[in-house]
Amino acid sequence: MSPSKTALKGDLGKIAVEHGVIAGDEWVTVPAAQIREALEAARADGYSFFSFITCVDHLARDGGEAPFTGSWEGDPPRFEMVYELRDMERVRLIRIRAFLPADDPVIASAHDLFGPANWDEREVWDLFGVRFEGHPDLTRILLPDDWEGHPLRRDYPVGGDPVDFSQEHQEWQTAPPRA
């Protein structure tokens, strides 16, 4: 699944720690500390059009596993930043991944490299709680300013009232306690 990184040319190949193709999409993993260098290298390589930034929470359930693309050492990282860039000349896409730890995920902001990254980074901060260092206005964008928590994290409950199902005929006859 992971061809050797020599397949990537230029500076991005030097920064990359892993490189592969999944479901027809090319991807490359870079160290989170070098994300700006990686994005700059990708831009110099022709990937000048920004498609989106997002984050994926790979939190596993207790005792379970949450497999995902890419390899790592030690404990599996929780957050994965995904930068999707497009090369309009040669018509290709590249997905740059960077893994972040569960505690205080921080990554450098790319708002000055790619214009629309500004709002995308605010959205990721809003919904995942990933902090972007150097962002000029890192405030909530979709949720109200006084919202607590980051709802797209996997440990944020979906909400709603639990519905208790019962096989006991007796329980169907009686009204629930709070009704």
Next chain:
Amino acid sequence: MADGAAPGMSTEPTTPAGITLSQEGKGPGSEQILTVNFGPHHPSTHGVLRLIVDVDGEVIRKITPVIGYLHTGIEKTAEALRYQQAVTVTDRHDYLSPLFNNLSYAMAVEKLMGVEVPARAQALRVIMCELCRISSHMIWLGTSGLEMGAISMLWYCLRERDKILDLNEEISGFRMHTSYIRPGGVFADATPRFLEMCSKFADEFPASVDEYESLLTGNPIFKLRTQGIGYLSREDALRLGQTGPMLRGSGVNWDLRKNAPYSGYEKYDFEAAVETAGDCFARYQVRIKEMRESAKIIRQALDTLPDGPVNIDDRKMLPPPREELDTSMEALIHHFKLFTEGYSPPVGDSYAATESGHGENGCYVVSDGTHKPRRVKFRSAGFVNLQSTERMALGGMIADMIAIIGTIDAVMGDVDR
């Protein structure tokens, strides 16, 4: 406010609501800079968009868009649904172009599953998407005309749009949120009546476009309100990541249907609409031309509609035909497993993009090998395009801002998701 902003960042709200007088912002030749709150409940914001505008007299000095009033947690909802169920939420965030989001989601899941849909399904997808593009542009044209003083535009546009909604109803049973395109194919084959209605529509529609053009293109008031207004240069459009008519109106020939064809678009003969002026009028012309091209594509797709199935023949992904359930035990098992558990794509992620009426609407799906997606991210064209508001409106008049918001054609449900 505990969690409201990043540590070290200001937790103050950006600007107080209502009107405030700023004492330090005295510009040359002006008395005072006035901060005005515009929206969120304003008819010209196409939903609930709030703009905080600093004005110097009538001239705009600063615009800060505030979004999120229509945030409905679509992505979180999609994570809680199985793959075949999540199609229903893709309809609902961009309610003016549901088919494009159906298609990008379906293509992303199909990429993960490694399946290819039959040719007839691809052609039906193209027909439905192009109808959807027309209906989306109809709402844009009607409301933009309305805001520019051409009130009768809305009536004519809704008349044509209603025909498209009738077509939606005929093929899928729903008028707006059709969920017609789904992973593995489409909901149902086209009925003979649909093909007849659609053919009639494709033939008649170009005459309707002529009608709109006769109302607007030569209209001196409309031209005054749009020509030279909301200028976005080619460089700015690229730098700000604009897509769709916003980008093509600034002279960049980039259309995913042409440049990165999907769903068999390479088979049809059409042109990407490009204008170089970069103002509101150029974007108007791009959309008008796009509608004509869409009618052309629909005509071609109807004429060359291949025979065959409209769904992949994979019982692990799509339910068996109803008749099989009466006779085949295996079909019953497949049916039961599919509707109790769903299907599980292999671990991985994929991104598929479509050229919607607003620009690049894409869908990024991450699978962790279970029957529910780990993450579904919608790349919304409106969310990105809206960021060019300030670039276009700066130094213009307040009244121009209405034309500029109209020309972005951002659907707030899509922006806020």
